[in-house]
Amino acid sequence: MSVAQAMDVGAASLDPEQFPSCSVCGDLAWIPVYEGPVRDGAFGNIRADAVVAECVGCGVQRLDESSCHDDAVYTDAAYRELLGESVDTNGFHAEHDPLQLERLNVVNPMTLRGKVIADIGCAAGSFLDFVSGLARSVIAVEPGKPYQGSLRQRGYHTYDFTSGALDDCQGSVEHAFSFQVIEHVAEPGAFLSQISDLLAPGGRLTISTPNRSDILMSLLPEDYPPFFYRSVHRWYFCADSLSRCGRAAGLIPVETRFVHRFGVANTLRWLRERRPGGRDPLPGLDDPALDSVWRDTLAREGTADTIYMTFEKPAN
Ligand SMILES: [Zn+2]
Incomplete structure (x- = not known):
C-alpha cells in the first residue's frame, strides 16, 4: 500500500479496539501501512488478515490487537x-x-x-x-x-x-x-x-x-x-x-x-528465493571479509536488522 493509498484509507476507519490511543504519545490517529498475513512463530505459520498501522504522533507502528498474542x-x-x-x-x-x-x-x-x-x-x-x-x-x-x-x-x-x-x-x-x-x-x-x-x-x-x-x-x-x-x-x-x-x-x-x-548470502537468498535462508552460505560468496563489509555498510546506513x-x- 502506498502512502497516498494509506492516507485515503484514513485513520478514522481503524477500529479503536484494535488501535487504541498510542502507548508512547497518546495520539489517537493511526495510518495503516500494511494489510495481509503476518508470521506466527516459526516461518511458514501465519495469521491472516492482520493490519499494521503507524502512529501519526510519534511514528511507532503497531499490529492490530486481535492479531497479537496475549x-x-x-x-x-x-x-x-x-x-x-x-x-x-x-x-x-x-x-x-x-x-x-x-x-x-x-x-x-x-x-x-x-x-x-x-x-x-x-x-x-x-x-x-x-x-x-x-x-x-x-x-x-x-x-x-x-x-x-x-x-x-x-x-x-x-x-x-x-x-x-x-x-x-x-x-x-x-x-x-x-x-x-x-x-x-x-x-x-x-x-x-x-x-x-x-x-x-x-x-x-x-x-x-x-x-x-x-x-x-x-x-x-x-x-x-x-x-x-x-x-x-x-x-x-x-x-x-x-x-x-x-x-x-x-x-x-x-x-x-x-x-x-547476517552475511550477504542471506539477503541474496531472499532476493532469489523470496524466503529466509538463515545463515546458509551461497557458493562463491562464503567469504567472511565480504560479509564484514556488508554488515558494516548496513550498520552505517541504518538499514541493518537490529x-x-x-x-x-x-x-x-
Ligand atoms: Zn504515538
Whole structure:
C-alpha cells in the first residue's frame, strides 16, 4: 500500500479496539501501512488478515490487537515452543550463549565494573552470565517461570516484572539492558517509564529491537513484510520512533548503533528465493571479509536488522 493509498484509507476507519490511543504519545490517529498475513512463530505459520498501522504522533507502528498474542504467553513454555526454541535453561544457553558477543560489542567501551546492573526480559540469563563477574549486583527480570529457579541459583535478584524490582531497587540501577523485549510488551511507554524509575540518576539503559528500516523492507516490499511483521511483536520501531519513546519516558538517547546479524548470502537468498535462508552460505560468496563489509555498510546506513539504542537518565 502506498502512502497516498494509506492516507485515503484514513485513520478514522481503524477500529479503536484494535488501535487504541498510542502507548508512547497518546495520539489517537493511526495510518495503516500494511494489510495481509503476518508470521506466527516459526516461518511458514501465519495469521491472516492482520493490519499494521503507524502512529501519526510519534511514528511507532503497531499490529492490530486481535492479531497479537496475549501477554500470558511469556509466563510459561508456550512462547519458546511457538518459536521452536528450548524451554529449559540448558537448551536456552546452548542456543543463546554464542549470540552474546554482539551484545558485549555494543556495551564496549562502557564498563560495568562495580555497577548495579539489570537485564529486563533476560530469559535464561545468557547475557548476565557474561557480565556478572564485573557487576556489583545483578537484577534479573524475567516473566518466564521455567528460567527463574536457575536465575536465583546463580545469585541474581530475580523478579517477574520490573514493577516487582521497583519495590526493592528503585533508583539504584546504574546500567539496565533490555534486548529484544520492547517489541513484545503491551505498553512500551509504561515499560520504559518503569525502567527509568529503576535507574539511578545518570544511569543508562541499552535497548535492542528489530529495525523496521531493515534493508529487506525496501528491497522486497511485497515479500519481506509478511515475515518481518509477526504475531509476537505488537510494536515496530525505527531509530526515530525508538528515541521518541525513550524521551517520552524521560530518557535521553545518547548512542545509536545498528547491527546486521547476517552475511550477504542471506539477503541474496531472499532476493532469489523470496524466503529466509538463515545463515546458509551461497557458493562463491562464503567469504567472511565480504560479509564484514556488508554488515558494516548496513550498520552505517541504518538499514541493518537490529537497532541498539542507549539512553541516559538525567542526573537530577
Ligand atoms: Zn504515538
